[in-house]
Amino acid sequence: MMRRTLLAAAAALSITVPAWAAPEPGHEAMLAHRGAYRLSLDTARDTSSVTQARGVMLFEVVDACDSWAARQRFSLVLTDRDGNTVETSSDYSTLEAKDGSALRFSLTQMTEGAVTSRVSGEARATPEGGRVRYADPTPREDALPQGTLFPMIHTIRALAAARAGQRILAVPLFDGTSADGAQDTTTVMTGPWQEAQASTAFPALSSQGSVRMRIAFFDRTPDAQAGAGTPDYEVSLRYYANGVxxxxxxxxxxxxxxGTLGELEAVPSPC
Known part of the structure; x- marks a missing residue:
């Protein structure tokens, strides 16, 4: 049912890709899949009042033939020093052309069940940078910086860089999670490419090489050097060659x- 729902949503978003457009090299290695992650607190800094964190993240990516349809649902319950709890959640979905030329996006964030923000719209990437048209939170149009990548293309290129022995990939990234446009990102490979190792928990990963990387996101400002300063957000992860x-x-x-992967299921392609 969830797969049909996501495919129906992808059809409704309906990205138009020119017939001559070639998919990004490496797209064929990406696994359409559904994954469930358990979330728990790793560390809290001295300035933080958070003492506990627990939750789940569900991620699904479906092959929509000329594009990738993805959905991420995130729920996290935080507990502070006084024992108070607050639940935050988000529902984020995208439809991204396989040639990296177009992205449709929608994000709804909630606190204690009440909507706190919405971001939605569509973006186009060109050699000069491209443009994004927001529908929410307010209709407007902004330019994207030259070299901007969308999420799936960024993953594919980061994996290609790692396999080629490249240690750093620094590019602007637009994922539609903010009304502030593209962010500068610096992806650092924190280890060498590892050849495939048998995975008894997840057979779909047994034949896949992998790499550990850290991706830092920086807000863009007119006078800031790309990748300089304190990141707005960072994620460290182990990526397998199939994008899991x-x-x-x-x-x-x-x-x-x-975030620890607890369940993994391949999603057959309808194409």
């Missing part, structure tokens, strides 16, 4: 959350 991550560390500034 089984271990995550999400650094939100005041605290860090672990």
């Amino acid at each position: 991550a089984d271990e995550l560390k999400m650094d939100f500034g005041d605290f860090v959350v672990n």
Whole structure:
């Protein structure tokens, strides 16, 4: 049912890709899949009031033939020093052309069940940078910086860089999670490419090489050097060659959350 729902949503978003557009090299290695992650507190900084964190993250990516349809649902319950709890959640979905030329996006964030923000719209990437048209929170259009990548293309290129022995990939990234446009990102390979190792927990990963990387996101400002200063957000993860991550560390500034893959299911292609 969830797969049909996501495919129906992808059809409704309906990205138009020119017939001559070639998919990004490496797209064929990406695994359409559904993954469930357990979330727990890793560390909290001295300035943070957070003492506990627990939750789940569900991630699904479906092959929509000329595009990738993805959905991420995130729920986290935080507990402070006084024992108070607050639940935050988000529902984020994208449809991204396989040639990296177009992205449709929608994000709804909630606290204690009440909607706190919405971001939605569509973006186009061109050699000059491209443009994004927001529908929410307010209709407007912004330019994207030259070299901007969308999420799936960024994953594919980061994996290609790691396999080629490249240690750093620094590019602007637009994922539609903010109304502030693209962010500068610096991806650092924190270890060498590892050849495939048998995975008894997840057979789909047994034949896949992997690499550990850390991705830092920086807000863009007119006078800031790309990748300089304190990241707005960081995520460390182990990516397999098929685009599946089984271990995550999400650094939100005041605290860090672990994400551990608990369930993994391949999603057959309808194409």
